[in-house]
Amino acid sequence: MSEPVPITINVNGRKRSAMVEARLLLVHFLRESLNLTGTHVGCDTSQCGACTVLIDGHSAKSCTVFAVQADGAEVQTIEGLADGGELHPLQDGFWEEHGLQCGYCTPGMIMSAVNLLENNPAPSEAEIREGISGNLCRCTGYQHIVNAIQHAAERMAQS
């Protein structure tokens, strides 16, 4: 086992410093060290996207990033998405359109969708389906997730 490494990561707007094992995955740093358990682990091969967070504004699968690689970065998780008491339009869209059932894939799915809408504020249905194809959902058949993202896109366009 290697010597612990010092890291400092800005997580949801708050500076977090720790000594970590070099092999510690970012997702485990978030979940175990910071108790931010909204980010989930659904696989071990970067296929399912349940662990998706934003690193410096880009969606990334936090099970495939070592915590030390995120040293100095800004990380946003599902817990940091709502603005005070107000839900992010995507959170609201998922609620309004029944975009979730068991909820396990949902935080990762929402964080992927945040990135999708930042790159393409008015995506077509096909672009949404393509855009979330790095995230697996076993419950919904994706249709209500597509509706949820469309709902959010429309609301964000109005504001």
Place this chain on the structure above:
Amino acid sequence: MTIADGPALPKLIGERVKRREDPRLIQGQATYVDDIKLPGMLHLAFKRSDIAHGVIKSIDTSAAAEMEGVELVITGAELAEHLGPMPIGTPFPAPDHFSVATDKVRYVGEPVAVVVAEDRYLARDAADAIEVEYEELPAVVDPEVAMEPGSATLHEGFERNIAVESYWGGTGVNPETAQPEDDSAVDAAFEEADVLVTQRMLNQRLAPNAMEPRGVVAQYETGREYLTVWSATQNPHILRTLVAAMMGLGEHQVRAVAPEVGGGFGCKINIYGEEYVAAALSRLAGAPVKWIEDRTEAFLTTTHGRDLLGYIDLAAKSDGTITGLKARIIADIGAYEVLLTAMIPTLTGLMMNGVYRLPVVRHELTEVFTNKTPTDAYRGAGRPEGLYFLERAVDMLARELDMDPAEIRRKNFVPADEFPFATQSGLVYDSGNYEPCLDKALEVADWQGMLAERDAARAEGRIVGVGLSFYVEVCGLGPSAVVPTGGWEHSGVTVERGGKVTATTGASPHGQGNETTFAQMLADHFSIPLEDITILHGDTSVVKQGIGTFGSRSQAVGGAALISAAGKAGDKMKQFAAALMTDQEVSPEDLVFEDGRIQVEGAPEVSKTFAEVADFAYVPVPLPPGMEPGVSEESFFEPENNTYPFGCHISMVEIDRETGEPRLLKMVAVDDCGNVINPLIVDGQVHGGLAQGIGQAMFEEVVYDEDGQPVTASFMDYVMPRAADLPAFELDNTVTPTPVNPLGAKGVGEAGTIGSTPCVVNAAVDALAPFGVTHIEMPLRPERLWRLIQENGGQS
């Protein structure tokens, strides 16, 4: 007298009410099992077999045990002193199955030793440091080969690897003797038939793949002698019963909790070895322990579904009337029987009557052990397999006779006036009205338009086909006579001070939205706002009794129990209300719940608010004669029968001529699940079911090589349906209520997986019919389709 201010409350049953579960889930605030942390908690990791079949010669745990931070390393043989063989829930004979293998391993992934350590990473390191020496035995992989004399056997006492053999036929099972009646009529039907269909079909092995892997936290409190188990389970009460028995405890010493559960799909019904091991090792280590499955472990050790081979024969007249069915089913159940393993394939034969009048049926079932992961329920659990075999065969018959697939089904439907309908397999379909559902599906899909579109596409040289299926399934499981765990459900309803309501249900959900639908029902029942109601579930210390959520039973059984308990609580509220209105000589029977009040029907001025009556119930001065204070009632609901929802699915598939890649262009589902509480949630259930059914048809398959090594042990190898693989589904419904529960609701959790699979394969076969293709094995792999095209020279 007071009349409460406030708006009239809308009725919520039948409305698209958005879910009350969601705010915590969309903000990352829900607590799944892996989110639970207890002081001093240790972590488990399992050393698992990397061979399919072999004798354990030795296990060297010394290197693992010496690692700093490792508390305990224990082998299966050592653990067997603390945990006996695992119980199963079926009456079939079964070999001993230990949580951790004691002397022999029978599938890749079977645990052989366990590590308890301070840290999750360290536990894994230590498990990796355990050395196991095996004497390898030949792997048994093909179930048909497994049954041949001379094949290696997995278990002593199970000759030719056969676990279960059953047979019935002729004009059905005699319910008195449970014996098949004279079945010479079957042979006669096939001899006299104008046309025969014969096909061998594989309903392939699938991995359920709930997005949340399994996991368990166990805390044994020494001194108090009390065990708490948190587990990603569909049925905490069954977990409590079985873990108590395995630990030598009474149910009064065990609390089982299903926290937020990230999907189940049947694979979280079984109570697994890891759950027992966690409980036992918490007691042994004197500390709480946690085990969380990783995805590869899930592919190796969480139960698989399906894997039935069918030899299917249909006999018919030239006008399309079906005159007989023969089905010989071989179920590859894997290495062991777990909770419901042996029962699942029996549902296949039971449901193979489908929606048709079948004069004679012969059914043979053989369940076979192989060196693979054990099978158990997977969404639909036996019904998708049976309906796949039947609906493929009926489609082949239509093609043989050049009949429209809709019309051949219509011709053989059980007519609406024959319900309740007794099938050849001994079931009694509660209610049904198939023709309107078929007609609606044809209309919604524009079947004639689809045929024209297909023909136009073919004229352009494209390979396009249309498919249709009509299913019936069994839900609302079920009477206790047919469910090994008991088939009832339990609910409690308490009216709290201030007129708020807390209800409990034993139907422990994992995505079904019961907190919403059950609250809708109570809101209407008591005419109070949704916000005034809390639905509790999943914790055996809060929910007194329960069975669980499987077999689409939440509404049909759990909902019925809820309404029964609400009825009792409501009666008591009316009695207290009448006692408060003695000056007006009001009888409880005259009272109704209306907009937050309890009032004389049609006379809102004669009323008390729901809240003031609730307050009175807890300070009843004077206590009305013959009454106890408080309002907290409970009910067990025992259904008199299962329910039998049905539906028609229609699809269109295109296959790329150059690559063989299939594309689902259209998917229409018209389902009838009886009365609907929340159409938004029902749509979601159907969508999810469709995706899984389509996944089986097009993408998914658990593959083992000839040595019993799993080839598909990650999402890199096992193809899950993704958003871009699926079209927007078109849904509609018909409503045929069931008479077997007061709600008229039948259940909808599994419908989508049952109709869609044969529907999509039927469409693919239709697409390749011009190439002379009559059947295609699932999944519809591009390579498989490309070969079929090439075998015909690439030209239709």
